[in-house]
Amino acid sequence: MLAQQIVNGLMLGAIYMLVAVAFTLAIGVLNFLNFSLPGLFMVGGMLAFGLMKAGWPFLIAAAGALAAAAFVSLLVERFAYRPMQGGDPEVPLVSSLGFLVLLENLMLIQYGSDQQAFPALLPDLNIRLGGLVIGIAQLISLALSLGLVAFLSWYLSSTAGGRRIRTVAENRETALLMGIDISRLVPQLFIASALLAALAGILFAVNYQQVSPFMGEGVGFKGVAAMIVGGMGSIWGAVLGGLVIGLAEVLSISFIGADVVNISVYGLLLLILIVRPQGLMGRAASREKL
Amino acid sequence: MSGYLTGVLVVLAFNVIAAYAVYLPLAAGQLNLGIAGFMAIGAYASAFLTNEYMWPMWAAIPLGAALAGLVGLLIGVPVLRTHGIYLAMATFALGQVISAIFLNLEVVGGAAGYPVTDYAGPYVVYAAAAGVVVLMLLVSRTRFALCLTAVKSDATVADLLGVSVRGMKVAAFALGAAVAGFGGGLYAHHYSFVEAQHFNVLLSVFTVLYVLFGGTQTVWGPLVGAAFFTLVPELLRASDQWRYALFAVFIILFMAVRPQGLVTSSLFRLFRRKAEAA
Numbered sequence: 018m019l020a021q022q023i024v025n026g027l028m029l030g031a032i033y034m035l036v037a038v039a040f041t042l043a044i045g046v047l048n049f050l051n052f053s054l055p056g057l058f059m060v061g062g063m064l065a066f067g068l069m070k071a072g073w074p075f076l077i078a079a080a081g082a083l084a085a086a087a088f089v090s091l092l093v094e095r096f097a098y099r100p101m102q103g104g105d106p107e108v109p110l111v112s113s114l115g116f117l118v119l120l121e122n123l124m125l126i127q128y129g130s131d132q133q134a135f136p137a138l139l140p141d142l143n144i145r146l147g148g149l150v151i152g153i154a155q156l157i158s159l160a161l162s163l164g165l166v167a168f169l170s171w172y173l174s175s176t177a178g179g180r181r182i183r184t185v186a187e188n189r190e191t192a193l194l195m196g197i198d199i200s201r202l203v204p205q206l207f208i209a210s211a212l213l214a215a216l217a218g219i220l221f222a223v224n225y226q227q228v229s230p231f232m233g234e235g236v237g238f239k240g241v242a243a244m245i246v247g248g249m250g251s252i253w254g255a256v257l258g259g260l261v262i263g264l265a266e267v268l269s270i271s272f273i274g275a276d277v278v279n280i281s282v283y284g285l286l287l288l289i290l291i292v293r294p295q296g297l298m299g300r301a302a303s304r305e306k307l
Numbered sequence: 308m309s310g311y312l313t314g315v316l317v318v319l320a321f322n323v324i325a326a327y328a329v330y331l332p333l334a335a336g337q338l339n340l341g342i343a344g345f346m347a348i349g350a351y352a353s354a355f356l357t358n359e360y361m362w363p364m365w366a367a368i369p370l371g372a373a374l375a376g377l378v379g380l381l382i383g384v385p386v387l388r389t390h391g392i393y394l395a396m397a398t399f400a401l402g403q404v405i406s407a408i409f410l411n412l413e414v415v416g417g418a419a420g421y422p423v424t425d426y427a428g429p430y431v432v433y434a435a436a437a438g439v440v441v442l443m444l445l446v447s448r449t450r451f452a453l454c455l456t457a458v459k460s461d462a463t464v465a466d467l468l469g470v471s472v473r474g475m476k477v478a479a480f481a482l483g484a485a486v487a488g489f490g491g492g493l494y495a496h497h498y499s500f501v502e503a504q505h506f507n508v509l510l511s512v513f514t515v516l517y518v519l520f521g522g523t524q525t526v527w528g529p530l531v532g533a534a535f536f537t538l539v540p541e542l543l544r545a546s547d548q549w550r551y552a553l554f555a556v557f558i559i560l561f562m563a564v565r566p567q568g569l570v571t572s573s574l575f576r577l578f579r580r581k582a583e584a585a
Contacts, residue, residue, distance in 0.1 A: 050392060052512075100563040110338075111519045112562040114512065119555035126548050238399075238508060245396050276418060279407035286400040287386075294389045 021149055022271045023264065028155040028224065030263025031162040035217035036240025037247065037255035038166055039210040045250030046186040046206055052113040053093045054214045055237025056120035057086045061218025062228040063124045066135050075138055083215050089120065090211030094204050117233070124230040132229040135222040158220040163256075165213070170252045182206065186250070239266070242286045248299020257297055261285070313429050317497065319537040320436035324490035325514045326521070326529035327443050331483035333515075333523050334452065335476050336459035337387070338395040340511050341402025342487045347506035348375040348405060349488025350495035351415050354423040357496070364425045368492035375488020380481040387476050402511050410503035420502035427496040435493055439486060440530060447526035455479055520558065522568025531570050 036058060043051040061082050068078035097112035144151045173179035184192040185202060193199055221236065222228045239262055247258025262282055269281040289296065325342060332339045353371030356362040362370075386397045415421045446452055457465040458475050466472045495501045513536070521532020539557075543550035561569075 044392070050395075096559050096563045101566050108519060108562060108566045108568075111516055112559045114516055115555045115558035115562065119552055119559065122549075122552040122555065126552065234509070238403075241396065242400065245393070249392070276411050277407065279403045280411070283400040283403035283407070287397060287404060290389055290393055290397040290400065291385050294393050 018271075022267050024149055024151055026264035026267035027260055028152075028159055028263070029267055030243075030260035031155075031159040032217050032221050032224070032236065032259075033240050033243045033262050034166065034256050034259025035162050035213050035220070036236060037243035037259045038169065038252060039213035039217070040241055040244045041247075041250055041252060041255045042206060042210040042213070044244070046182055047098070047203065049098055049109055050113075050241075051093065051098075051210065052110060052237075053090070053097065053116035053120070054210065054240070055233035056117040057090060057211045057214040057233075058218040058221070058237055058240075059124065059228075059230060059233035060086045060089060060120055061215030062135070062222035062232055063128060063218075063230060065219050065222060066133060066228045067128060069136060079219050082219060083212055086211045086215030086218075087208045089116070090207045091204055092116075093211075094207040098203070098207070121230045121233075128230065130230060132227050135226045135228050137226055138223055152224070154223055158224055161220070162217075165216075166252060166256055173252065239282060242282060245296055246286055246289050248296025251296070251298050254296055254298035261297075315537065315541055317429050317432050319534060320432045321490055321494055321497075322514070322517065322533040322537050323436045323530055324439050324486060324493070325510075326517050326533040327439055328483045328487035328490060329514050329518045330443070330523065330526075330529040331455075331486065332476075332479045333518060334459060335455040335479040336462075337390070337398075337476060337480060338515065339398045339480065339483060340395050340508070340515060341398035341400070341405070342483070342514050343506040343508065343510040344402035344405030345375040345379060345484040345487035346491030346494065346510070347409050347501075347503060348378055348484075349491030350501045350506070351409055351412075351421065351491075352488070353492035354421055354495040354501050355415060357423060357425045358421075364427060364496050367425075368427075368489060368496065371492035372485045372489035375491070376481050376485030379484025380477065383477045383480040383484075387473070387480060399508065399511070402506075403508060406503045406506045409506075415501075418503070420500055421495075423495050423499045423501065425496055426499055427493060429497075432493060432497050435489070439489070443526055443529075451475075451478075452526075516558075520562070520568055522570040524567065524572045525570055525575060528568055528570045532568070535569065 036054065039054050039057075040051065043049050043054070064082035064085050065075075065078045068081050069075060073081065093113060093116050097109050097116060101109040101112070138154065144153065144156065173182060181192070181197050181202060184195060184197060185199060189199065217236070217240075218233070221232065240259070243258035243262040244255050245258070246261055247254030247256065262285070265281050265285055266278055269277050273281075325346065328342050328345070329339055349368070349371040351371075352374045353364070353367040356367035356370060357364055382401060386401065387394065389397050409415065410418055454465070454470045454475050457468070457470055458472050462472050465475075491506070517532035517536045518529045519532070520535065521530065522528035540550055540554055543553055
């Protein structure tokens with residue numbers, strides 16, 4: 018029973034992990050708490066659903082949803098991030114939230130506010146290990162998430178492109194003086210974080226077989242919690258945080274009750290912030306957004 | 308007055324009170340994303356006093372506000388060790404935890420909600436909101452407001468000039484919490500029903516949205532922002548389905564053009580100059 022719940026928690030954690038990594042890219046490099054990411058998560062799931070309903074095969078529908086999320090993220094960069102440079106640091110929050118509201122309402126107009134059933138893609142195949150039941154779809158998404166994060170971590174630490182990103186994260190002005198083309202790099206980062214969030218949305222839809230225009234809110238906020246628990250700006254911190262939050266959620270549902278989820282998840286976040294504000298794996302804060 | 312108009316104005320009054328609860332700590336540079344939690348404390352505490360101890364509402368609501376302020380003070384001390392985005396997230400988590408605790412508190416009805424026996428009519432609500440606005444205008448002319456601006460603009464310099472930065476931050480945070488608790492208590496007594504689900508994170512986040520939209524440079528910003536956010540979606544009601552989408556597009560474009568918010572201090576200077584010229 019306990020082992021099974023731990024497995025379920027890790028699977029849910031894989032979704033939070035992707036969202037947390039998306040947030041951490043935006044915060045760590047751009048210093049921008051991008052509240053449109055929960056909206057892009059939802060766009061991933063909802064649009065994959067909508068395109069499949071229109072008769073597209075899954076992989077093409079998923080690619081379409083990812084492309085749409087990347088496009089919207091470019092709009093977020095253009096209208097929410099770029100004009101705010103040099104202004105009050107809280108302000109981009111407002112417009113990125115505006116995008117969240119906009120995306121939710123567009124989906125609501127198109128598909129209605131009800132929760133919709135996402136078709137089961139893989140036959141109900143489960144691996145049985147001892148007494149444990151592990152769904153194939155869940156296993157694939159865990160592997161995919163971990164693989165992506167490992168790739169991202171490698172890319173940031175060992176390639177020229179990664180070094181450019183880290184330079185911008187360290188100091189924007191210096192990066193500019195070093196000849197880094199920030200006006201090209203920033204949109205690329207927006208696309209990367211949008212793809213991560215939208216992919217998480219698609220995986221969520223495939224695993225839990227449901228989508229709704231408001232699916233991004235709960236998951237998005239838990240992704241932020243995961244990012245902070247792990248340590249802002251740290252990729253592996255976001256992984257650890259995602260898994261911890263997923264475990265905390267699943268374990269408190271199964272052992273105490275569904276109503277206490279917010280107490281345990283956000284209580285954990287609050288505790289971490291008071292005891293160790295830089296997060297489990299983060300370095301001490303030297304510089305921040307708000 | 309028609310029932311519809313009364314309903315809209317009451318919502319406006321509650322939004323104005325909530326906006327000032329967010330504005331106070333923001334004037335000292337702290338983003339409080341957990342305002343709904345403090346509203347819940349005020350709502351449940353005052354409802355409990357009227358229901359169980361037969362307190363009159365005019366005593367129960369201020370006590371609920373004081374209790375929310377006290378919780379803000381007690382929690383503010385450890386939480387305000389963090390700052391910037393960490394503080395925003397800590398208050399966010401705090402708001403979630405507080406409403407989840409009320410959701411599980413059987414003594415006030417738990418998830419089923421909590422009916423309130425006493426009723427505050429619309430005119431009481433208007434008067435209370437007007438009172439909060441007047442109070443804030445008075446506060447904005449004191450030394451305290453000046454200190455808050457100093458702390459926001461440059462905490463180090465404020466510290467060197469002998470302003471107790473930490474004290475100011477905690478005071479602004481606790482006062483904001485008390486204003487939120489006041490609004491919550493009033494809410495409970497006007498709608499005669501409280502449920503923990505109402506005090507969710509979106510309530511907190513949208514309140515912050517009004518305030519930033521209105522602008523935080525002057526004391527009028529929150530009022531204008533709350534009025535705009537309450538009334539414009541009502542005016543757009545004609546295009547029912549699209550109104551929130553249109554509204555969101557408008558916010559995005561507006562903030563891109565005018566990131567400082569609607570009401571700024573330079574706008575005020577402009578008006579003053581025109582008045583002098585005339």
